[in-house]
Amino acid sequence: MKIAFHLFLHFSLLVLVSSYGGNGYDPLENALKIQRSRRTKLNHASKEDITVQETHFPFYVGPQHGLKNFDKISALPGQPAGTDFDQYSGYVTVHPNHGRALFYYLAESPVNSSTNPLVLWLNGGPGCSSFGNGAMMELGPFRVNADGTTLSRNKHAWNNVANVLFLESPAGVGFSYSNTSITNDVQTAKDSYTFLINWLERFPEYKTRDFYMAGESYAGHYVPQLAQLILENNKITNQTVINLKGIALGNAYVDDETANTGMYDYFWTHAIISDEIHKGIIKHCNFSEGATITDACSDYQYQAYVAQSNIFFYDIYTPLCSPFSNSTPSISGFDPCTDNYIQAYLNTPAVQQSLHARPVLWESCNDFINSYWKDMPFTVLPVIQDLMASGISVWIYSGDTDGRVPVTTSRYDINKLQTSVEIPWYPWMHQGEVGGYVVGYQNLTFVTIRGAGHFVPSYQPARALAFFTSFLEGKLPNKQ
Template identity: 85%
Template sequence: MKIAFHLFVHFSLLVLVSCYGGNGYDPLENALKIQRSRRTIPKHASKDATVENSYIPVYVGPQDGLKDADKVSELPGQPAGTDFDQYSGYVTVDPSHGRALFYYFAESPINSSTNPIVLWLNGGPGCSSIGGGAMMELGPFRVNADSTTLSRNKYAWNNVANVLFLESPAGVGYSYSNTSSDYTTGDAQTAKDSYAFLVNWLERFPEYKTRDFYIAGESYAGHYIPQLTQLILQNNKITNQTVINLKGIALGNAYVDDETSNTGMYDYFWTHAIISDEIHEGIISNCNFSEGANITGECNYYQSEALTAKSSIYFYDIYAPLCSTFSNSTPSISGFDPCTGNYIHKYLNTPVVQQSLHAKPVQWENCNDFVGIHWKDMPFTVLPVIQDLMASGISVWIYSGDTDGRVPVTTTRYDINKLQTPVKTPWYPWMYQDEVGGYVVGYQNLTFVTIRGAGHFVPSYQPGRALAFFTSFLEGKLPPDQ
């Protein structure tokens, strides 16, 4: 009965789901429009915004035998010679609601018993870490154009870490709840559920309990990661609770502050010849994007003009072609196939694939707009939380693909300016294969890295440079200057 209800809820939401890559589709903006219309009182995430005053015990279910059951014998179409173990399945985070989060875990081919573990989170809010992170970006495989076979990603991040991809919150990807109201969620509940997932997952995989642990992700994970990290550090202080050996976080093209998200995006459009001087001046003269400010009709007009001028540019990677029948004749500068999202969608909806992943038979979608549009709590800024994390002693990195127009490098620079942290290592170009891979600034308790020629989904467009940056992050060293 519960499974039948779950399937009904999933299929009832299909009219409100979509995926990155669709022309003009922007799940972050869809969610932000709703949030901005609701805000009447200034609100931001304080340093203890996601932490209860008193500890509430986390549900921990029996995990015996579930690791073996989750082992993936083989993904359909995977290339011969696959030399690492894979696991996927569900972890219950709330048995009373029947809420369970889905994961995919790729161990390292070499040194899996000593390499750190990295949790990867995609954003949205409401978008899949399996379809995005695992299949399109940093996972061990890429889906081929036939939507049935896979190719090995030689720049996969599991070369240097054991990587755990989590579909969060419930309603995203294969994750689900048997209680329909759970699909109306927000930042605080997502952090709590992700923490409950980790505690239970570590019981299922106890050999990783003491392993160095990192969290990385992009876009709206700029909210997910700081708030989850804050919760982990707070709960680590409870001596009778599982201690997660958290060492660092990496935020990629991250949405962390609503004011800088707006000012940085329109400044980027102007400096990259996407909007005219007149439109840019109209926005500067008429828009106040600060917390609690009123957005005037004139401001809305010029924002609309900017989006019209952007037109058919895929602004997650402004120099990439759109997915179309002409894509093969107009290759991406980075070599990334802009129709990859379509191949992934078909692959992850193939029954034999879902069976191999131990997923329930549902219509998988990369992004669930119902979740994003009905998001309950979205603080105007999480910069105070990031400041708290910078002072905690863990490693905090912010990275930015410099061809992303959605959360561009200008936005990230404005974010860092608001953090008001002094420079320790001045700006310099870092090198990869005798070329500039990007640029670095080492701040006090913060590292900022750009990845040259990468869009919003950094490992998709520049996989070699992304792996080089990520390796430096894990080693706690600035990327090399030669």
């Protein structure tokens, strides 16, 4: 049963369209199943992979003169009239010998762009697009309309309060490219760091600006590992110092044990799986590092998979994308077919040309990268603990209708971090309603966003912007 379940799930995920927001497609689970199977076969833990090796590696710095002007976007096809901020996009070479270049999109602030901080946004997967998913579906300045050709303004875009830099990482994701197939945490952190050093040469006005990073899902690996690398390399005095102030991790996969226990507990408490299935998982499954997944455990996991049936568990209350979607509106008002519109828009030649992108079949996620990821630490909680001790701001936020990396998982993660409560749990308010709940810990802030799924800014854009603004200001969301 165990082998049959793994093969069934792996095959079913690969044959579906690689649409991050699409029903039935779960790139994180696909990658995790492969990694868990690999760990079982090798019977070894991967603690040695937690930190980025060779911190002070020789990194490539290429000529950047004149490239900023070349990267400026005159206008995106179909963008609404009155667009009042500057946009840039293009490629930054991170390894010329391997032909590796990462694609970025920068949306500057409509006001105070010269003083607002710089925020790097990373989507997860691993292997999913930060531009297509992050910028066009979540927190960017535009949303793609149902016609797949025009854009509308996202009034709750995060560039209202920051200059937001979306990075397609690792190479091979979205518009980024490489002539090699390196897919692992270590190389991703190194390439992202090399990107930043070169990008700051291209945009030198940001060198001394306050810098933050945010991301969701598997970016729970990307962001802490890159932050760790930045802080270590900042100690070298003969190179650019990146003014890192804080990180925010949304519905983040950071620990494999809590990812499992939290998900199944969430399924049970939200009436997705039965008492019997939940009891079977508790009795027969040991998700701790190095433990063997028994046939009985796999059988109950399969029963849980079947019990989910036809729901989109990235947001358990969102309707599926179908011809009947309009008759069943989402609680949050999010269009579940949005990813289809993005796919059409970003594969339009005129759009790719305006973005200075190479002509390519753009996809929301890269299945090859996802399925052949080389290293995946069992946990990055020790990295997060180091970052908490470093003095930078560390926030964990969670949309509370996500079943993929649910709020229960984030709470179990925090329990493992063993930090003490300084400001007890309270409801934070936005526009006269509860926006979510918050706890202030020592060196850590935990925030929930009420009514939001895995892609928090997609489902609750106003609440997401309110939380994000608080994060940048370094203060907890309002009680009143």
